[in-house]
Amino acid sequence: MSALDWRRLVAVLASQDQRTVFAHLLLGQDPGPALAEMKPKTRGKVRAALLASGVVEDDDGALTVRDGAFKEMLAASAPARREGIERFRNGRRIVQFPASPAERRELLEWVASEALEPGEQLDERGVNERLGEFHPDTALVRRYLVDHDLLRRSPDGSVYVRDAAN
Incomplete structure (x- = not known):
């Protein structure tokens, strides 16, 4: 069943004749009397x-509601489950930091690669401007990057450098 089949079901519900027969089927009733009242062309x-x-x-000439059809339809139209660090991002914005150290490192590596060029030197203000695109708490992200050795800070704190190896 394709993700667009829900439209066909809605079309069924939009037609009085179709809705009536479908209601009989959903209630486990014989739709025969409702179909018998319709003109042959309409019935078809x-x-x-x-x-x-x-x-x-x-089902051998009798209409029945297909078991599991509604579950299949819902599953087909469900959004894809996000994997990896995508779970912690909405586009380029970090919505949550992972609890797992490995996943946190992976997320921070992504931020470093997106925000800074290897060997690039910036002052704190420049780093904050870049990191602001990813998270509102730029000091936290900057600290995480330094703690994970993805960003080096000069001893006086005036210059930040992304190592060429990271």
Whole structure:
């Protein structure tokens, strides 16, 4: 079932005739009497639309609601689960720092590679401007980068350098 099949189900619900037959099926009732009241051409269209929705199937001439169809439809339209450091970012913004040291290091390596060129020297203000794109607490990110040896600070604290090796 494709992610767009929900549209076919909504189309079924938009039609009074289709909605009536579908309601009978959902309630476990025989839709025969409701179908019998329709013109043959309408009956064929209702049947075709219900089958095209992917939620209803033909079981030896009888229409039935397909087991698991709604779960499949929801699963197909669910957003993809984010993996790795993507879980801690929204675009370029860090939304949360990982508790895992390995994941935190990976996230900080990404920040360092995105914010600074290897060997580039900046003063604290320049580093803060770059890091502000990733997180509002630039002092925290700067401290993490220094603590993880991804950014070196001069002894007097006036210059920051991203090592060429990182």
